[in-house]
Amino acid sequence: MRLVSALRAIVGDDGILVRDEELFVYEADGLTLHRGRPVAVVLPRDKTEVQRIVRSCREHEVPFVPRGAGTGLSGGATAIEGGVIIELQRMNRIVRVDENDRFAIVQPGVVNADLSKAVAHLDLFYAPDPSSQQACTIGGNVAENSGGPHTLKYGTTTNHILGLELVTPDGECLQLGSEAGGTNGYDLVGTVVGSEGTLGIVTEVTVRLTPVPETVATMLGIFDGVVEACRAVGAVIGAGLVPAAMEIVDQRTINAVEDSRYAAGLPRDAGAILIVEADGSSASVARQVERIREFAEASGARDFQVARDEAERVRFWRARKGAFGAMGRLAPDLYVHDAVVPRKKLPEILAAVCEIGDRHGLKLSNVFHAGDGNLHPNISFDRRDAEEMERVIAAGEEILRICVEAGGVITGEHGVGTEKRDYMRLLFSEADLDAMMKLRLAFDPERVCNPGKIFPTTRFCAESNPKARGYDEVPIS
Amino acid sequence: MSSWVAEMESILPGGVETHAPVALEGAKLEATLRPESREALAASLRVSREHGKGLLIVGGSTELSFANAPCTACVRLDTVGIRTEREIDLEEGVALLPAGETVRSVQAELAGSSFELPFDAAGPEATIGGVVASARQGFRYGPPRDHVLGMLVALPSGELVRFGGRVVKNVTGYDLNKLFTGSFGSLGVIVSVWVRLQPVPERVAFVAAPADGHEPAALLQGARGASVRAAVVASSILHFEVAGDEAAVEHDVARLRTLGGEVSSDDAFGGLEEARHGGPFRVRVTGRPTRWAEVSQILAAGGGVVIAEPARGIVRGTFALDDQDERSIADAWNCAREASRCAGGPFAIEAASVSARYGREVYGAVGATAPLQRAIKSRYDPAGILNPGRFVGNA
Ligand SMILES: Cc1cc2nc3c(=O)[nH]c(=O)nc-3n(C[C@H](O)[C@H](O)[C@H](O)COP(=O)(O)OP(=O)(O)OC[C@H]3O[C@@H](n4cnc5c(N)ncnc54)[C@H](O)[C@@H]3O)c2cc1C
Numbered sequence: 001m002r003l004v005s006a007l008r009a010i011v012g013d014d015g016i017l018v019r020d021e022e023l024f025v026y027e028a029d030g031l032t033l034h035r036g037r038p039v040a041v042v043l044p045r046d047k048t049e050v051q052r053i054v055r056s057c058r059e060h061e062v063p064f065v066p067r068g069a070g071t072g073l074s075g076g077a078t079a080i081e082g083g084v085i086i087e088l089q090r091m092n093r094i095v096r097v098d099e100n101d102r103f104a105i106v107q108p109g110v111v112n113a114d115l116s117k118a119v120a121h122l123d124l125f126y127a128p129d130p131s132s133q134q135a136c137t138i139g140g141n142v143a144e145n146s147g148g149p150h151t152l153k154y155g156t157t158t159n160h161i162l163g164l165e166l167v168t169p170d171g172e173c174l175q176l177g178s179e180a181g182g183t184n185g186y187d188l189v190g191t192v193v194g195s196e197g198t199l200g201i202v203t204e205v206t207v208r209l210t211p212v213p214e215t216v217a218t219m220l221g222i223f224d225g226v227v228e229a230c231r232a233v234g235a236v237i238g239a240g241l242v243p244a245a246m247e248i249v250d251q252r253t254i255n256a257v258e259d260s261r262y263a264a265g266l267p268r269d270a271g272a273i274l275i276v277e278a279d280g281s282s283a284s285v286a287r288q289v290e291r292i293r294e295f296a297e298a299s300g301a302r303d304f305q306v307a308r309d310e311a312e313r314v315r316f317w318r319a320r321k322g323a324f325g326a327m328g329r330l331a332p333d334l335y336v337h338d339a340v341v342p343r344k345k346l347p348e349i350l351a352a353v354c355e356i357g358d359r360h361g362l363k364l365s366n367v368f369h370a371g372d373g374n375l376h377p378n379i380s381f382d383r384r385d386a387e388e389m390e391r392v393i394a395a396g397e398e399i400l401r402i403c404v405e406a407g408g409v410i411t412g413e414h415g416v417g418t419e420k421r422d423y424m425r426l427l428f429s430e431a432d433l434d435a436m437m438k439l440r441l442a443f444d445p446e447r448v449c450n451p452g453k454i455f456p457t458t459r460f461c462a463e464s465n466p467k468a469r470g471y472d473e474v475p476i477s
Numbered sequence: 478m479s480s481w482v483a484e485m486e487s488i489l490p491g492g493v494e495t496h497a498p499v500a501l502e503g504a505k506l507e508a509t510l511r512p513e514s515r516e517a518l519a520a521s522l523r524v525s526r527e528h529g530k531g532l533l534i535v536g537g538s539t540e541l542s543f544a545n546a547p548c549t550a551c552v553r554l555d556t557v558g559i560r561t562e563r564e565i566d567l568e569e570g571v572a573l574l575p576a577g578e579t580v581r582s583v584q585a586e587l588a589g590s591s592f593e594l595p596f597d598a599a600g601p602e603a604t605i606g607g608v609v610a611s612a613r614q615g616f617r618y619g620p621p622r623d624h625v626l627g628m629l630v631a632l633p634s635g636e637l638v639r640f641g642g643r644v645v646k647n648v649t650g651y652d653l654n655k656l657f658t659g660s661f662g663s664l665g666v667i668v669s670v671w672v673r674l675q676p677v678p679e680r681v682a683f684v685a686a687p688a689d690g691h692e693p694a695a696l697l698q699g700a701r702g703a704s705v706r707a708a709v710v711a712s713s714i715l716h717f718e719v720a721g722d723e724a725a726v727e728h729d730v731a732r733l734r735t736l737g738g739e740v741s742s743d744d745a746f747g748g749l750e751e752a753r754h755g756g757p758f759r760v761r762v763t764g765r766p767t768r769w770a771e772v773s774q775i776l777a778a779g780g781g782v783v784i785a786e787p788a789r790g791i792v793r794g795t796f797a798l799d800d801q802d803e804r805s806i807a808d809a810w811n812c813a814r815e816a817s818r819c820a821g822g823p824f825a826i827e828a829a830s831v832s833a834r835y836g837r838e839v840y841g842a843v844g845a846t847a848p849l850q851r852a853i854k855s856r857y858d859p860a861g862i863l864n865p866g867r868f869v870g871n872a
Contacts, residue, residue, distance in 0.1 A: 098765075100694075100766075100767045101766055101790075102766075144648065145652065151646065155623070156648075158655070168849070175846075176846065178763075178821065178822045179821050179822065180764045180765045180821055180823075181790075182763030182764075182823045183612075184823045184841045184842060184843045184869070185840045185843055185850045185869035186660055186869070187622060187655045187656065190622055190655025191651070191655050191656045193655075194648050194651065195652075237676075238591065240592075240678070241676075242676065280703060280725055281703065281725055283724035283727065284721065284725035284728060287723065287724045340646050340647060342571075343569055344569060369646070372644075372645055374646050407644070408644055409642050409649045410649050412644070412646040412648060413646065413648055414648070415648050416648075416649060416650060424649070428649075431632075431636040432639050432640065433650075434636070435636070435638040435857075438853075438857055439653065439853065439856070440651075442849065442852040443852075454651070
């Protein structure tokens with residue numbers, strides 16, 4: 001039986017997309033730079049269908065790519081080598097919530113924000129909060145080990161996953177971890193989280209739920225420059241305080257936001273704003289706020305406000321959360337970069353990032369998770385303009401290089417995907433990559449599950465046209 | 478052994494000792510290797526692989542009896558003398574620590590700074606590498622996996638490989654830190670580890686409350702206070718360590734007073750750490766927090782002395798059994814299984830004599846993941862030279 005008919009027999013007519021106009025939207029994820037067209041998209045309803053789809057793909061020797069909401073920013077959910085996309089959005093049930101043991105069992109297609117909404121009446125929430133949380137799925141979060149503004153205190157996805165159900169690349173279904181966490185032998189849950197959909201398809205996730213803090217205070221510091229804002233962040237963390245979030249927005253982004261419908265009434269002449277959130281008992285929060293205020297003022301904050309109500313809290317966050325939307329207005333495409341440096345290096349790296357953007361004549365601005373040293377330079381561009389594309393790619397590579405030279409890494413939360421696979425050698429030797437490939441091969445010896453991701457395509461990373469390359473060509477010893 | 482010894486001596490001058498067979502962990506060890514550099518370590522692994530010599534990897538020896546038995550190694554490899562880079566960055570709150578260094582010495586060095594090393598050591602000899610390789614979790618700091626940022630590891634191929642890095646947020650490639658943390662030296666030898674340090678809390682208070690006379694759920698709630706860093710029930714007393722800023726500590730201490738808790742100047746946790754490390758036969762059950770009291774009861778009814786951490790759902794039972802008596806060993810093992818079923822999570826036998834472990838799976842019910850775990854092991858250690866016999870399924 002031909003593949004498409006075999007898949008149709010598994011998921012039914014309403015569970016498969018094969019027409020060109022239907023497949024078009026699956027050509028890319030949030031990274032529009034890299035594209036690849038699948039032969040079909042299937043939408044399974046349960047794990048048994050996922051297993052059958054995987055087995056069918058194996059029989060027909062066709063690769064498959066798991067996909068959640070497609071908000072990924074590194075090309076992870078793109079069928080770069082063709083094959084079948086297995087979209088998990090229909091598997092979107094919250095299977096069970098246990099308020100006493102504080103966990104929930106969810107299907108992978110549950111949208112991140114929906115889970116927190118569903119357990120809010122129990123005074124619990126799901127802590128990882130990527131800025132895309134209104135759309136992205138828990139399955140995608142697991143695959144990318146997603147973070148968010150509140151990662152500073154609460155950690156990334158990996159700190160909140162107790163167990164996983166995984167359909168392996170040969171169609172077996174394994175239960176990893178448990179409702180209580182813990183492992184028997186290797187930490188397979190920790191190993192699968194962050195593996196970018198290359199080790200199998202997650203069909204159920206047991207997540208830890210966190211009690212909603214008694215009090216939250218949101219603060220806004222206005223600074224003349226990014227250097228002063230970064231200094232405040234260093235002072236707060238150096239003093240042993242662990243705020244829930246510390247986010248910096250630079251002047252370029254402030255102006256883009258103020259020009260957009262996200263306008264928050266921020267001073268356009270500010271060099272940077274710092275948003276800080278502290279949570280805990282009310283007495284503790286009051287004390288944290290006072291100390292943070294002292295550090296901000298000593299570092300040169302020209303104004304420091306504490307949100308008086310929810311409306312003000314939302315306004316403070318608007319500059320941060322509206323940044324992508326505001327930058328997106330400036331051009332048809334937005335390239336959201338992601339890299340991490342030691343926190344103390346932030347001021348010099350940011351100055352260098354802006355210089356790189358200016359030198360390449362690009363519209364570049366910065367928002368970043370300052371407490372973690374996680375930068376997000378955003379470049380607005382038009383991918384139909386080939387010459388501008390080249391500048392975007394050249395600037396991106398330069399940014400990664402300076403971050404690595406500063407002791408940093410090339411991605412803090414968006415993953416490697418296709419976007420950064422050829423920059424892996426900036427950080428890792430052949431032997432390091434080979435050690436990663438050993439893991440891949442233990443799960444997926446034929447490399448049929450989401451091929452073309454994470455691993456460099458060539459021995460050298462100088463080539464610039466990603467589509468001209470083969471995939472996963474790391475030599476295996 | 479001789480051609481192998483000669484080759485090894487050329488790699489580790491003065492670092493190879495051959496001796497009469499020494500029994501350890503069921504293995505008969507005929508030589509001891511003491512590499513002093515990471516390159517020498519890597520080369521010694523390669524040569525061992527080429528000659529098919531099984532190695533028993535030894536750090537501070539504090540967690541040696543947490544493994545399947547018997548070990549079929551014939552050579553002991555000591556990791557404590559391996560020199561490698563070291564850096565403590567107090568501005569960033571991160572440190573690169575050699576695997577052979579003791580947890581105690583790093584803690585002593587950090588004393589007086591604004592950061593602490595978030596590892597609970599089993600004893601003065603416990604090494605950084607040992608704590609990470611065994612994923613040893615004490616009462617205060619939670620599992621090492623949460624604090625490890627990066628690693629340098631020597632593989633049996635003779636390669637030195639790095640994963641992760643020095644920054645606190647990182648998704649560049651697979652998270653092999655998670656795979657190697659808790660892999661008990663079955664995949665590679667950890668040379669050094671980047672650790673995220675933890676800020677020293679502004680204030681620490683110890684509170685002790687009687688455990689009897691309270692509903693388990695009330696005790697669990699007390700143990701879940703936002704600033705409660707450690708909560709342990711032992712001998713009918715609930716010991717708390719509350720840590721954080723002044724206001725947060727005050728807030729939680731006031732809540733614990735409603736449980737009859739009294740502030741004590743005593744850090745009982747040092748003594749508890751030792752008690753929790755007892756033997757000769759020790760079981761650990763990790764389960765749903767609300768089941769902690771039932772799980773404790775099952776282990777106690779089976780003859781175990783119980784130490785429970787309600788908020789983490791971890792309950793340990795130490796059995797004073799005669800390790801030559803097959804019947805009582807089987808009973809304790811069955812008791813662990815029953816406790817694990819009640820807990821809804823895994824169990825493991827953390828300590829037992831070699832004979833008590835013989836032919837049994839100390840990692841508990843490994844189930845359907847066993848083939849995958851074996852596949853991982855054979856990718857990294859195809860000749861099976863690292864701690865042979867000691868990992869899941871006697872791999
Ligand atoms: C505006 C915007 C803001 C963002 N902000 C953040 C942020 O703050 N922090 C952050 O970390 N990320 C952020 N992202 C990136 C993205 O939202 C996250 O990576 C998210 O986790 C992707 O989820 P998804 O459901 O869209 O997954 P997809 O994009 O569909 O897939 C992502 C990866 O997961 C794999 N995958 C999906 N489902 C499964 C499954 N069930 N089993 C196995 N593999 C699977 C795919 O193969 C792919 O490799 C942002 C993106 C946008 C567009």
